[in-house]
Amino acid sequence: MLKSLTSAALLAMICVLSATSHAQATTLSGKLVHVRDADTIEIATSRGRIAVRLNGVDAPELNERGGQAGKRWMQNPYSNATITCEFNGEKTYDRWVGVCWDKDGLDLGAAVIAAGHARDCPRYSGGRYRKFETPESRKHQQHNYCK
Template sequence: MNNLFVIAVFACSCSAPVGLLAETLSGSVTKVRDADTIVVRGVPVRLNGVDAPENGTRAGNEATSAMKRFVRGKTVTCELNGERTYDRWVGVCFTEQGHDIGATMIANGYALDCRRYSGGRYRSLEPAGARSRLPQARYC
């Protein structure tokens, strides 16, 4: 019976996409969906605690363009927390130089701290006036 359980667990593990079983995902950014969701090695990652405006709005389009410029050609490492939202894994991502991507987007005025999920760790990085200029999602 124990051998059957081990085989079943192994079979389930092998069917998951590479990297999702680990807490850390590293690789090239293959796509930028918007300013708070990137795709790393084909795996969508929602930046934990980052609230960026939606695409289709002026602020959202500008934020997405800024994210594309920031991560273009970079290898990143994402520390996934094991949670998912829609089809995305949730995590904090860093450039090879150790820069927190979400913190960079917030510090440059393209996104806000989502305290509900960040615990407020990014709030001090928000530029003056960012809260009056950018919409905050209700869930934050």
């Protein structure tokens, strides 16, 4: 019964997020329950568990230099923290794309870049995170999808 309810809730959430346009962003809050890497997190919301790709952030993959350190950095302050994400209606793989911030209003994308664990991804950010890049963050190779 619980599995059916969970599946129904997830289906309803997917329908809502799928119908979201750029003009009508969906905002959800939840606990950060898993960090895949420095630019992909999972939050548990009232609509179920949601994988979020941080919009405009280019972090190393786990098997790339700095990938594990970026994941650990994201886990340390944010595991089980309440995170709010505004989704733009786009999806990449199994992840909804959005901008997320913590309870104090700190943008997680800006924070992980300023900490040196990721770079601005100008193709998707429009350059909004460029000012947060540091000499350490610029050492990470920018992925081709960001150029």
